[in-house]
Amino acid sequence: MxxxxxxxxxxxxxxxxxxxxxxxxxxxxxxxxxxxxxxxxxxxxxxxxxxxxxxxxxxxxxxxxxxxxxxxxxxxxxxxxxxxxxxxxxxxxxxxxxxxxxxxxxxxxxxxxxxxxxxxxxxxxxxxxxxxxxxxxxxxxxxxxxxxxxxxxxxxxxxxxxxxxxxxxxxxxxxxxxxxxxxxxxxxxxxxxxxxxxxxxxxxxxxxxxxxxxxxxxxxxxxxxxxxxxxxxxxxxxxxxxxxxxxxxxxxxxxxxxxxxxTPGMSIKCSALYLSQFRPISPQLLANGDGIKKASISGDVYIHPSAKVHPTAKIGPGVSISANARIGAGARLINCIILDDAEIKENAVVIHAIVGWKSSIGRWARIQASGDYNAKLGVTLLGESVIVEDEVVVVNSIVLPHKTLNVRVQDEILL
Missing domain, CATH: 3.90.550.10 (Spore Coat Polysaccharide Biosynthesis Protein SpsA; Chain A)
Structure with a gap:
């Protein structure tokens, strides 16, 4: 000393x-x-x-x-x-x-x-x-x-x-x-x-x-x-x-x-690494739930106290949900970051993705990527105020702010 x-x-x-x-x-x-x-x-x-x-x-x-x-x-x-x-x-x-x-x-x-x-x-x-x-x-x-x-x-x-x-x-x-x-x-x-x-x-x-x-x-x-x-x-x-x-x-x-x-892809990986570090040193920061009164939680997950998550949602592992986000019934989130004021509607799926501030993911929509965090399009990234309409699939893509998607998008950068 x-x-x-x-x-x-x-x-x-x-x-x-x-x-x-x-x-x-x-x-x-x-x-x-x-x-x-x-x-x-x-x-x-x-x-x-x-x-x-x-x-x-x-x-x-x-x-x-x-x-x-x-x-x-x-x-x-x-x-x-x-x-x-x-x-x-x-x-x-x-x-x-x-x-x-x-x-x-x-x-x-x-x-x-x-x-x-x-x-x-x-x-x-x-x-x-x-x-x-x-x-x-x-x-x-x-x-x-x-x-x-x-x-x-x-x-x-x-x-x-x-x-x-x-x-x-x-x-x-x-x-x-x-x-x-x-x-x-x-x-x-x-x-x-x-x-x-x-x-x-x-x-x-x-x-x-x-x-x-x-x-x-x-x-x-x-x-x-x-x-x-x-x-x-x-x-x-x-x-x-x-x-x-x-x-x-x-x-x-x-x-x-x-x-x-x-890169944004590495931020998803590093967010999950920090979440895993919370387990031994700050377990109170991690969410818990059993799918009855609270959403079903798998692995290390952070949910901001102001976020609203439906008890039928399935969250984790490696998920971080920011302030005032809304997660609907039956939604499935894996290895992703959901930013402030974003909405994930009923039965939508988000995997290996970042959902931007004030963005909205429609019912039964699917936002996903391969999970290659070093690749340019290894994650799907939605900028601020992006709207993905019901049942639309977005794969391995980057979408700049204030876009509305009503058709399938794959391996694209939407400027």
Whole structure:
């Protein structure tokens, strides 16, 4: 355990509207970090995990969404968890390390000995206290959460090699073209304040290079050249890779689940993973029912208290039903997310799908997909205020907001 003098700060990177384009059309209506998984906004899950950090003084959310989009959420979750939370808006993208560095004065106000850095679009059990114990033992500048994946999928992430005895990070490469390791970076870190010195060193080098290099008039007109200033610093390529093998960085491997939430399909999978995590730690959040006075519940299911669910409905597994949703008699829901004010009418079926805000699914209609959460059309996705009329079938399709469907749709994107 740490000393009474130790203090920790947590920073959660939430990105901004220029990111998350793969999350459309859901991100048209709400910032991706606020999209609900297992009944809670996506960013609520890492925030809740940070609550378990010993001597936590403050949580910062850093991104370039407008502050007003996060104001209500920040106020609500601060009161709920009894921990100070503040949203810090970047004036422009600075990169994962540059964004941290740009707010170094605020972050260091509480004189923290440890700085936790998390990405909000990862889904895992966030073993932060265990990471902290390992970080203290290693005595380095930083500790990285890692997980073992299949060799086939490793190249989609940052791959790394570590000493099997000391856990020192020996080599790091972001999305390599050839296989390096089946250990990947989870996007969860602990650093000492020395991380700011490391980032400052990179920005100084980049400024010096910029001053020495002449840029042609053609290069100066290119978006990348104009926008990426010397204070744009990437944590992976600019910090982790150069410091590997220098007894500065170490790893902590999780044996639990881990996923990256890049697409709407993955949000269904991750919502189910979080629901399964509720079973041992927050069972009161899970619905129950026997099909008599309450709907028949199978597996892990979340139902918002304001939702109305007919007792003859069959719900689960892996289902999340949001506020003021209405589920009719005989409806069948499996592995899906039903958003606020949506209506599923009598005997409709929803499988591997997201039903958007204020959408309506008609009687005996069927909304389904293959359940390949990584495929572009592996889930069926209905945007806000989509109407599916009675007995209509929608399969493996994406429907943008405010559409009415009165014929079968399969393997289509309806703009």
């Amino acid at each position: 740490g000393t009474a003098e130790e203090r920790a700060i947590a920073v959660i990177m939430v990105g901004g509207p220029t990111k998350g384009t793969r999350f459309r059309p859901l991100s048209f209506d709400i910032p991706k970090p606020l999209f609900p998984l297992a009944g809670q906004p996506m960013v609520h899950h890492p925030i809740s995990a940070c609550k378990r950090i010993p001597n936590l003084a403050q949580i910062y959310l850093i991104g370039f969404h407008e502050e007003r989009e996060f104001a209500l959420f920040v106020s609500s979750v601060s009161n709920e968890l009894k921990v100070p939370i503040k949203y810090l808006k970047e004036d422009k993208p600075h990169g994962s390390a540059g964004g941290l560095y740009s707010f170094r004065d605020q972050i260091m106000e509480d004189d923290p000995s440890h700085i936790f850095l998390l990405n909000c679009d990862v889904c895992c059990s966030f073993p932060l206290p265990e990471m902290l114990d390992a970080h203290r033992k290693y005595g380095g500048m930083g500790t990285i959460l890692v997980v073992k994946v299949s060799p086939e999928s490793a190249s989609e992430f940052g791959e790394l090699v570590a000493d099997p005895v000391t856990n020192e990070l020996l080599h790091y490469i972001e999305k390599p073209e050839t296989f390096v390791s089946d250990l990947i970076n989870c996007g969860v870190y602990i650093f000492t304040p020395d991380i700011f010195t490391a980032i400052e060193g990179v920005t100084t080098q980049q400024k010096n290079r910029a001053n020495l290099r002449r840029v042609s008039s053609f290069e100066a007109m290119q978006p990348d050249t104009r926008n990426l200033s010397s204070d744009y610093v990437r944590l992976d390529q600019d910090i982790l890779s150069p410091l590997a093998g220098k007894k500065q960085l170490y790893i902590y491997e999780t044996k639990d689940f881990w996923e990256q939430i890049k």
